[in-house]
Amino acid sequence: MTFAAPDRSPPAGLYTEAQRARRDATVWTLVQGILAPAQFLVFLVSLVLVIRFLMTGLGYEAATISILIKTGFLYLIMVTGAIWEKIVFGQYLFAPAFFWEDVFSFAVIALHTAYIWALLSGALEPSGLMILALAAYAAYVINAAQFILKLRAARLQAERSAT
Numbered sequence: 692m693t694f695a696a697p698d699r700s701p702p703a704g705l706y707t708e709a710q711r712a713r714r715d716a717t718v719w720t721l722v723q724g725i726l727a728p729a730q731f732l733v734f735l736v737s738l739v740l741v742i743r744f745l746m747t748g749l750g751y752e753a754a755t756i757s758i759l760i761k762t763g764f765l766y767l768i769m770v771t772g773a774i775w776e777k778i779v780f781g782q783y784l785f786a787p788a789f790f791w792e793d794v795f796s797f798a799v800i801a802l803h804t805a806y807i808w809a810l811l812s813g814a815l816e817p818s819g820l821m822i823l824a825l826a827a828y829a830a831y832v833i834n835a836a837q838f839i840l841k842l843r844a845a846r847l848q849a850e851r852s853a854t
Contacts, residue, residue, distance in 0.1 A: 704848040705788050705841065710779050711849075719775035726771060730764040731835065737761045738828055741821050751817050755810065758824045762803040765831070769800060792837045799834045802827035 706714060714720055737757035744754040773783040776793075780786035784793045806823050809815040815823060 704852075705845045706779070706848065710788075714775075714779045717775065717778045719771060719778060722771050723768070723775055726764065726768045727835075727838070730761070730768055733757070733761045733764050734828065734831060737824075741824050741828075745818065745821050745825075754821060754824075758806060758820075761828075762807060765800060765803050769796060772796075789841065792834065792841060795830070795834045795837060799827065799830045802830050 737754070737760070740750055740754040740757045744750050776786050776789060777783045780788065786793075802823070806820060806827055809823060810820055
């Protein structure tokens with residue numbers, strides 16, 4: 692007897708017509724559209740502050756606060772994204788169309804959460820904390836690229852459907 696893995700492939704396009712209609716009708720699409728670039732701006736500011744600290748030893752508090760704000764944005768976008776996914780695809784996470792993005796999002800969240808744990812527990816010195824933050828940020832950039840590629844695919848699908 693053989694067992695097959697569940698089919699995680701998305702429909703022929705990223706969205707079915709019904710999913711596209713739900714996506715376009717829900718306020719959570721707008722929420723995601725606002726939070727994603729806001730999180731990216733916070734990331735850029737924080738990245739500069741973290742690199743500044745690592746290069747000069749100055750601004751530890753500012754870098755730490757910025758990482759905590761970035762992590763807050765990450766948690767917020769994850770929760771609201773799960774709500775969006777439930778409305779559009781009928782499940783909170785791991786919908787076939789966004790399965791790998793969601794999987795990698797958990798790695799991003801794990802790294803950001805590890806930073807908070809290390810900060811609160813004193814497990815790492817300031818420079819170690821900043822290096823951990825950079826690892827979390829590298830994972831975030833990869834994950835953001837995954838989502839940007841999906842947005843592009845959705846836009847191309849919409850253009851094909853319109854013609």
